[in-house]
Amino acid sequence: MADAAAVVAETTHGTHWSFAAIDPSSARERILSAATRLFCHHGFAATGVDAVIAEAGTAKATLYKHFTSKEELIAAVLEAEGATWREWFFGRLSQVNGPAQTRLLAVFDILEEWLADPHFYGCPFINAVAEFDTDNDAVRAAADRHKAHLMTWLKAQALELGAPDATETARSFAVLIDGAIVAAQNARDPGFARTAKALAATYLAQITQGPVSRAT
Amino acid sequence: MADAAAVVAETTHGTHWSFAAIDPSSARERILSAATRLFCHHGFAATGVDAVIAEAGTAKATLYKHFTSKEELIAAVLEAEGATWREWFFGRLSQVNGPAQTRLLAVFDILEEWLADPHFYGCPFINAVAEFDTDNDAVRAAADRHKAHLMTWLKAQALELGAPDATETARSFAVLIDGAIVAAQNARDPGFARTAKALAATYLAQITQGPVSRAT
DNA sequence: TAAATAGTGGACAGAGTCGTCTATTTTCTT
């Protein structure tokens, strides 16, 4: 227990701690990252486990030692990709100085960086739900957890902002974020992030200054 | 040519007209509607042609007489489903009396009817693009055509409204519509249509009355 | 050094995939 970072996963010995579980060159990590690339790029159903092990450079038995089924692998990919994305997204967001209003608008600048990436393939959760719909509970659960993370953050910003209905404000931003992602993916145009940002600015102006019609 | 409605499709005879091509009980229509149900509900890749013919109650040879491949069947399903949806959507919209502003807001009421349908499975084009991404040109082309239809209508409303930038207004509504669809699908909550409607109302108030900050 | 662990390559089963084909029957047209 010399290094705090080492305390991550217990080995089968039961008495020692190991780096194995977070070693990026381990077979498990190679399979996970290969699966992420292929699943997200070509679709979950369209990618076979043979393609995954070929990309990972591992044996099939190794894959099934770490993941009991393809379905579990899909769930693990979503969990890992979601965590990576949130780390990046909220990390970028934490670099933004200023009040809640500034942070909420910066969301769309950061979003645009993502949408403009030449390897952008859409939101993995939106894509997964689109592909499986009601047929896969694990996928839905992963998507729900991801959405809950975002909504919690959005609601906190709305409260800090003094929004009259923080939940509704968070829902509004969810619509704008999802809309920007899907419109950008469909039209292959990251500029939809700016369109969403303008809508967000108008909305924020309204809830902080009150409705315009009052002035009449 | 006694009945005008009969003049729709030419048979292989070349000299007569027939109801066959629009007969909903024809094998082609049964295959198309069965494929639509299964593809949209369970995904395109996850649904095999055997499942389609079982649902349609036809022989496999019949399917391949009408569609040369599964890919062509997918494209035909998207084309048909898109046309059906637009017919319904713009049909409902044509029942709305009032100026462009009223029609643009009514979009979200009509959208909510769709999202609240217990059989709602998301937008078939958003789902298809999510599943195939760059891997299927026919799918992308069908999605592009569908989007173009919507954008054309939105832009016409924006022009009638006297919006300063009709294209940008149409893009804003595209974000709100896509966002409402995806958020509703993810959260299984058609109420996101109302959230999007409120955003649209705020946006319309801003572009028709000018920015609030001017008043200061 | 000896035991435990992790990984390899490939064969394999059983089911499913798309698409073709034949032989037969039903439906329509004249």
Next chain:
DNA sequence: AAGAAAATAGACGACTCTGTCCACTATTTA
């Protein structure tokens, strides 16, 4: 009623899919 067209059931080939299993080889751990 006769001939043309459309649809049928189902076998089939060639391939891919997931998941299991085996004998074998590195790599760790004690």
